[in-house]
Amino acid sequence: xxxxxxxxxxxxxxxxxxxxxxxxxxxxxxxxxxxxxxxxxxxxxxxxxxxxxxxxxxxxxxxxxxxxxxxxxxxxxxxxxxxxxxxxxxxxxxxxxxxxxxxxxxxxxxxxxxxxxxxxxxxxxxxxxxxxxxxxxxxxxxxxxxxxxxxxxxxxxxxxxxxxxxxxxxxxxxxxxxxxxxxxxxxxxxxxxxxxxxxxxxxxxxxxxxxxxxxxxxxxxxxxxxxxxxxxxxxxxxxxxxxxxxxxxxxxxxxxxxxxxxxxxxxxxxxxxxxxxxxxxxxxxxxxxxxxxxxxxxxxxxxxxxxxxxxxxxxxxxxxxxxxxxxxxxxxxxxxxxxxxxxxxxxxxxxxxxxxxxxxxxxxxxxxxxxxxxxxx
Numbered sequence: 001x002x003x004x005x006x007x008x009x010x011x012x013x014x015x016x017x018x019x020x021x022x023x024x025x026x027x028x029x030x031x032x033x034x035x036x037x038x039x040x041x042x043x044x045x046x047x048x049x050x051x052x053x054x055x056x057x058x059x060x061x062x063x064x065x066x067x068x069x070x071x072x073x074x075x076x077x078x079x080x081x082x083x084x085x086x087x088x089x090x091x092x093x094x095x096x097x098x099x100x101x102x103x104x105x106x107x108x109x110x111x112x113x114x115x116x117x118x119x120x121x122x123x124x125x126x127x128x129x130x131x132x133x134x135x136x137x138x139x140x141x142x143x144x145x146x147x148x149x150x151x152x153x154x155x156x157x158x159x160x161x162x163x164x165x166x167x168x169x170x171x172x173x174x175x176x177x178x179x180x181x182x183x184x185x186x187x188x189x190x191x192x193x194x195x196x197x198x199x200x201x202x203x204x205x206x207x208x209x210x211x212x213x214x215x216x217x218x219x220x221x222x223x224x225x226x227x228x229x230x231x232x233x234x235x236x237x238x239x240x241x242x243x244x245x246x247x248x249x250x251x252x253x254x255x256x257x258x259x260x261x262x263x264x265x266x267x268x269x270x271x272x273x274x275x276x277x278x279x280x281x282x283x284x285x286x287x288x289x290x291x292x293x294x295x296x297x298x299x300x301x302x303x304x305x306x307x308x309x310x311x312x313x314x315x316x317x318x319x320x321x322x323x324x325x326x327x328x329x330x331x332x333x334x335x336x337x338x339x340x341x342x343x344x345x346x347x348x349x350x351x352x353x354x355x356x357x358x359x360x361x362x363x364x365x366x367x368x369x370x371x372x373x374x375x376x377x
Contacts, residue, residue, distance in 0.1 A: 005051075019216055020047055020166040020333075031058060038062065041072045045305040048166045048333060049368070056082050074307050075334075076105050088112055113309035120312050121340030122319035133157075135327045136296055138177065141186030141197050146172040148351035150186075154296070154327045159318065160356060161338040162331045164348030165371045170331045171215055173348065174298040177329075178205050178212045190296070206235065211294030213285055215301040215331075221285045222273050229255040229269040231284050235292040258287040263313055279310035286314055290321075297321060297328045303337060315341060335364050349374040 008021050017025065027043055040059075044052045059069050059082055073079055079086060080100055087097040088111040096111040109117045136154040141147065147169045154160050164170045175181040176197070177188065183197035190208045205212075214220040222231055232255045233240055240251040255269040262283040266276060273284055282303070289297060302318065303311045318341060322328055332338050338345060339359060346356035347370040354370055369375075 018167070018171070020051075023047060024051065027055060035067075037068045037070070039070045039072070042074070042305045043071075044073065044075065044078060051166070052078070074305070074311070076108055076308070079108075080105075090114060109308055112307060113312075117309065117312060120308070120315065121337075122316050135191055136329075137189040138197075139187045139189070141173075141176060141188070142184045143172060143176040143181050144184055144351075146351055147176055147181075150348075150353035152346060152353060152356055154329060156295075156325045156327050157322050158344065159322050159328045159330055159342045161342030161345040161359070162329065162348055162353070163333075163335065163338055163345060163367050163371060166333070168348040168371065169351040169353075170333075170348045171300055172351075173353065174212065174300050174329065174331055178202060178210060178298055180212075209293075209295040211235075211289040211292050211297045213289060213297070213299045213302055215304060217278075217281055217285050217304075222281060224274040225272060227270045228259065228264075228266055228273060228276075228284055231273050232258055232269075232287045232291050235288060239291065239293075254291065255287075258290055261290075262287055262317065279306035282306045283310060283313065286317060290317070295326060297326055298331075299328060300331045301333065302330065303332075303334070311337070335367060338367075339364070347371050 005021070005024060008017065008024060014022055014025055023043065023045070024047070027040070030038055030040065043055060047055070056078075059071070062069055071079070071083060083100045085098065086100045086103065086108070088095050088108065090112060095114075106116065133156045134153045135156050138153075139151050141150045146167075150169075150173055152160065162170055162173065172181060176183050179200040179202045183200065186197040187194050188197050188200060189195075218224060223234070226234075229251050233251050237246060240247050240254055242250075252269045258264075259266060259269070264276075264280050264283045264287070266280065273281055276284065282305075286302070297318075299318070303314050306314070315337070318328060318330070330338070330342060339362070342359050344356045345359050345362050345367070347354045347367055349371050352374065354374070
């Protein structure tokens with residue numbers, strides 16, 4: 001009852017729930033344990049703002065009951081809102097601790113990354129959509145029950161953001177475009193060629209030079225038991241092959257180049273992905289898209305659960321892709337990154353995508369109002 005989600009029933013299979021719904025179940029399990037010390041590791045990475053506030057209310061009640069909460073998060077605004085004291089870990093070591101109220105965000109960030117971090121988001125003035133060069137147009141797309149209607153266009157060099165509450169159809173939108181979920185109606189036009197959405201397949205989307213970054217990097221985005229090299233190159237083995245045979249030396253060299261460009265902390269390209277931290281795993285998922293050299297990037301929660309230093313690397317990489325003429329559809333539950341990265345923004349509400357508008361015409365309040373009411377004005 002705390003989180004007001006009647007659709008999450010006691011008899012539901014957790015494997016059938018969305019990532020966000022699973023996170024709510026995990027939180028409820030921790031609350032129900034009635035322990036004296038509760039450890040919460042990135043508990044809000046998939047949650048909409050309302051659920052975050054419900055969680056914070058519960059944590060405050062814990063404090064009133066003299067219970068201890070260790071709250072692990074990369075969201076500085078959450079740490080500042082809920083914590084009394086902080087500790088910063090970097091490379092497995094405690095590097096700073098103290099009262100949160102006497103420490104600025106700039107000081108926290110410097111402790112986290114080991115240096116002052118300037119320009120978390122790249123300057124938008126350095127990039128702009130290429131006029132009259134629409135690479136993707138989606139019309140009347142639906143995939144009931146979660147996706148009821150969506151339509152938009154995307155230009156080369158543009159970052160189009162999609163916001164919305166949990167269960168609004170954000171993830172279903174990108175999955176349907178990439179043909180992971182079947183479409184019921186609508187058409188998708190790519191580079192001037194139109195086809196019924198229901199006839200699409202993932203193989204066709206890859207041939208059309210789509211790239212997809214899943215919100216669930218462990219379940220879908222990465223093959224955790226395979227090496228970094230295999231994960232980075234698996235969607236375009238041809239780039240490191242000769243006469244149909246994989247050139248291991250070339251594969252490793254291409255992987256090392258991307259590991260260096262994304263500042264991935266890893267020992268060698270043959271290291272299993274499962275041995276990396278969450279932030280470095282996400283960088284590997286991004287490296288795969290870079291190696292694939294797709295023209296249209298569908299990014300679902302591209303920085304979920306990663307540290308602020310890794311976020312900065314991912315943000316600058318996404319912006320560089322846009323500067324190089326890639327078209328990017330970016331789905332996120334984290335409004336600061338949508339406002340910091342996107343040229344235009346559209347809001348999903350109850351399965352319907354509202355018209356996109358320039359980012360300058362939105363405020364965080366108007367985004368939330370549109371997400372709740374389903375009205376874009």
